Amino acid sequence: MNFNEQLKKIRTYEAGKPIELVVRDFGIQTKDIVKLASNENPYGCSLKVQDAVSKIISKMAMYPDDSMMNLKAALSNRFGVNEKNLIIGSGSDQVIEFLIHAKANSSSKILMNSVTFAMYEIYAAHVGATIIKTTSQEHDLEQFYELYLKEKPSIIFLCTPNNPTGDAIDAQELFEFIKKIDDDTLVVVDGAYMEYALVKDAKKEVKPKELISNFANVIYLGTFSKAYGLGGMRVGYGIADTKIINELYKLRPPFNITTLSLEAATVALDDEEFVNDSIVKSFEEMKRYEEFAKSKNIEIIESYTNFVTLCLDDLKSSTQIANLLLQKGMIVRDLSSYNLNAIRVTVGTKEQNTKFFELIAEIL
Amino acid sequence: MNFNEQLKKIRTYEAGKPIELVVRDFGIQTKDIVKLASNENPYGCSLKVQDAVSKIISKMAMYPDDSMMNLKAALSNRFGVNEKNLIIGSGSDQVIEFLIHAKANSSSKILMNSVTFAMYEIYAAHVGATIIKTTSQEHDLEQFYELYLKEKPSIIFLCTPNNPTGDAIDAQELFEFIKKIDDDTLVVVDGAYMEYALVKDAKKEVKPKELISNFANVIYLGTFSKAYGLGGMRVGYGIADTKIINELYKLRPPFNITTLSLEAATVALDDEEFVNDSIVKSFEEMKRYEEFAKSKNIEIIESYTNFVTLCLDDLKSSTQIANLLLQKGMIVRDLSSYNLNAIRVTVGTKEQNTKFFELIAEIL
Numbered sequence: 001m002n003f004n005e006q007l008k009k010i011r012t013y014e015a016g017k018p019i020e021l022v023v024r025d026f027g028i029q030t031k032d033i034v035k036l037a038s039n040e041n042p043y044g045c046s047l048k049v050q051d052a053v054s055k056i057i058s059k060m061a062m063y064p065d066d067s068m069m070n071l072k073a074a075l076s077n078r079f080g081v082n083e084k085n086l087i088i089g090s091g092s093d094q095v096i097e098f099l100i101h102a103k104a105n106s107s108s109k110i111l112m113n114s115v116t117f118a119m120y121e122i123y124a125a126h127v128g129a130t131i132i133k134t135t136s137q138e139h140d141l142e143q144f145y146e147l148y149l150k151e152k153p154s155i156i157f158l159c160t161p162n163n164p165t166g167d168a169i170d171a172q173e174l175f176e177f178i179k180k181i182d183d184d185t186l187v188v189v190d191g192a193y194m195e196y197a198l199v200k201d202a203k204k205e206v207k208p209k210e211l212i213s214n215f216a217n218v219i220y221l222g223t224f225s226k227a228y229g230l231g232g233m234r235v236g237y238g239i240a241d242t243k244i245i246n247e248l249y250k251l252r253p254p255f256n257i258t259t260l261s262l263e264a265a266t267v268a269l270d271d272e273e274f275v276n277d278s279i280v281k282s283f284e285e286m287k288r289y290e291e292f293a294k295s296k297n298i299e300i301i302e303s304y305t306n307f308v309t310l311c312l313d314d315l316k317s318s319t320q321i322a323n324l325l326l327q328k329g330m331i332v333r334d335l336s337s338y339n340l341n342a343i344r345v346t347v348g349t350k351e352q353n354t355k356f357f358e359l360i361a362e363i364l
Numbered sequence: 365m366n367f368n369e370q371l372k373k374i375r376t377y378e379a380g381k382p383i384e385l386v387v388r389d390f391g392i393q394t395k396d397i398v399k400l401a402s403n404e405n406p407y408g409c410s411l412k413v414q415d416a417v418s419k420i421i422s423k424m425a426m427y428p429d430d431s432m433m434n435l436k437a438a439l440s441n442r443f444g445v446n447e448k449n450l451i452i453g454s455g456s457d458q459v460i461e462f463l464i465h466a467k468a469n470s471s472s473k474i475l476m477n478s479v480t481f482a483m484y485e486i487y488a489a490h491v492g493a494t495i496i497k498t499t500s501q502e503h504d505l506e507q508f509y510e511l512y513l514k515e516k517p518s519i520i521f522l523c524t525p526n527n528p529t530g531d532a533i534d535a536q537e538l539f540e541f542i543k544k545i546d547d548d549t550l551v552v553v554d555g556a557y558m559e560y561a562l563v564k565d566a567k568k569e570v571k572p573k574e575l576i577s578n579f580a581n582v583i584y585l586g587t588f589s590k591a592y593g594l595g596g597m598r599v600g601y602g603i604a605d606t607k608i609i610n611e612l613y614k615l616r617p618p619f620n621i622t623t624l625s626l627e628a629a630t631v632a633l634d635d636e637e638f639v640n641d642s643i644v645k646s647f648e649e650m651k652r653y654e655e656f657a658k659s660k661n662i663e664i665i666e667s668y669t670n671f672v673t674l675c676l677d678d679l680k681s682s683t684q685i686a687n688l689l690l691q692k693g694m695i696v697r698d699l700s701s702y703n704l705n706a707i708r709v710t711v712g713t714k715e716q717n718t719k720f721f722e723l724i725a726e727i728l
Contacts, residue, residue, distance in 0.1 A: 003611045010614040018429040044425045061408045061593040065382040102367050229425040232623030247367045250374040259596030
């Protein structure tokens with residue numbers, strides 16, 4: 001059977017090794033496995049959220065409220081934007097899918113950082129768009145602008161803080177950059193880790209309200225998967241001018257998040273204390289990674305997120321290090337597929353991080 | 365801002381009115397609202413499933429096992445097919461999305477029944493494919509074959525039992541039809557309500573294993589949203605030859621169902637007693653609808669599902685009837701958007717159905 005041409009170029013995406021497969025493949029018991037690979041919130045999720053979801057367990061048979069009335073009201077309140085400026089996705093991933101399918105096709109170009117969130121490229125491949133990348137590891141907005149002028153992309157992705165490196169763009173520089181972009185180019189500001197960045201450095205905070213009241217061609221992406229501790233519930237959102245939101249809505253399938261996810265995300269916005277505590281603890285623990293890296297002479301990228309990227313020297317291969325850790329039940333992210341000889345490690349709980357330092361010391 | 369050409373033709377899909385909006389718009393209390401509009405399982409979901417999900421509530425922060433090892437093993441066991449013949453979607457809707465994006469584009473044709481599940485047409489519009497429909501209300505496989513010969517579609521959708529009408533194709537006729545279709549045409553057999561059909565009439569049972577061992581160009585779709593009572597958890601699946609599954613996998617985003625959904629669906633397959641009880645009770649209650657229709661001289665389509673379609677005469681408009689019921693807190697599905705002067709009513713619990721008969725008697 002023949003399939004669409006663009007599928008020939010797509011390789012199947014493989015997510016990081018789940019705990020279930022480490023148990024099966026290495027015979028390690030679940031309790032002895034530590035996963036610091038997917039930047040989940042190591043403190044789990046808010047007890048208020050757990051309580052609220054427990055109370056509606058019997059509603060699993062019922063489709064969710066497809067108007068997402070309560071969640072939209074809560075997000076609207078949180079960001080000071082109108083509900084009509086919001087779209088909810090199954091993770092912010094799905095909003096990326098909507099916007100690429102709405103704006104790009106096989107004759108489009110999509111501009112992104114050399115190293116950035118993998119889903120941009122994956123969804124771009126689905127529509128057969130051409131991917132243009134900068135050469136700089138950090139977002140170099142001058143280079144972005146040069147490539148914008150030269151290539152005339154339909155979409156520009158800016159990921160701040162950036163995944164998988166952890167660095168962030170100054171909000172003011174970001175605004176100056178967007179001012180120079182024409183109205184027909186969609187600029188995506190992916191703030192999946194923004195909650196962390198703004199605690200560390202106020203200059204990095206990109207406020208969605210400010211963004212969309214200044215620019216009709218920008219969409220801000222946020223997620224409940226990181227600081228809000230709901231990675232397993234698949235809820236993200238886009239905030240933009242209604243002209244953009246209305247088009248994306250045409251591509252949104254009904255009931256795109258679960259009944260329990262809707263409740264979880266709505267209540268999560270009501271427990272900022274949990275979120276703030278997680279972030280403060282994460283940056284406290286991050287210091288140990290910085291000290292560790294210094295003591296071992298390993299380069300570390302300054303991170304505005306809940307993960308750190310350890311750049312290895314040429315004597316050690318990140319793939320080998322990640323595999324050796326895996327065999328000891330420690331799951332981290334090898335960045336070799338991003339052409340980096342580096343591993344990305346989620347800043348875990350105190351105990352998890354201690355275990356990481358112990359295990360990596362045995363290897364290095 | 366300009367968007368892709370095909371978006372101009374897409375209207376935003378509006379799902380049936382959720383309970384939350386009836387509360388808000390008509391000031392009716394939640395406890396007084398009965399929703400018989402979305403064919404959810406009125407008996408909720410299995411207590412075993414509720415118990416299992418309750419136990420992993422604290423895992424909401426963790427991404428799901430993206431290999432879906434346990435769910436695939438359970439489905440493989442249930443249907444006697446290899447795990448490599450399976451793909452899981454966020455509802456079977458998402459598998460429809462994958463297959464349309466994999467096989468169709470703006471120069472493709474997609475053949476479907478005149479009245480059938482709305483998502484086929486919605487996803488077809490996303491890729492700008494041309495939709496070809498039969499004229500018969502029930503699936504007329506001779507007409508399907510004539511149109512197949514004439515139009516050379518890339519995909520043929522067969523929905524059995526059919527939504528929103530409830531009728532079903534004999535499995536043997538379905539097999540005879542597929543035999544005549546060339547290898548490069550993808551035939552989709554959507555069995556979302558199959559669990560109901562096979563209890564009512566064994567001749568309607570399409571066995572996925574038999575289907576895929578005979579045909580390399582067929583995909584069978586199933587869902588946990590109906591008989592399994594997990595409409596709110598968004599889990600469906602496709603079963604097909606690996607050559608098809610591998611291509612669809614290229615379009616599957618990672619983590620496309622939630623951590624709790626994965627557990628719910630896996631455990632649901634372990635409680636067939638709940639499913640069978642629900643189905644038996646549903647057909648028991650359906651008799652009351654048949655008697656009601658007979659007494660009121662309303663035509664009813666023989667249904668192999670958990671819903672009934674009441675065809676109104678020209679003196680009454682389905683939109684008006686549905687609206688009058690809505691104002692009384694009874695949500696049913698007006699089928700006027702399918703060009704039918706009919707309402708679709710989920711067969712609810714005894715109490716819900718009694719309330720339906722009371723309220724509609726006040727109107728008719």
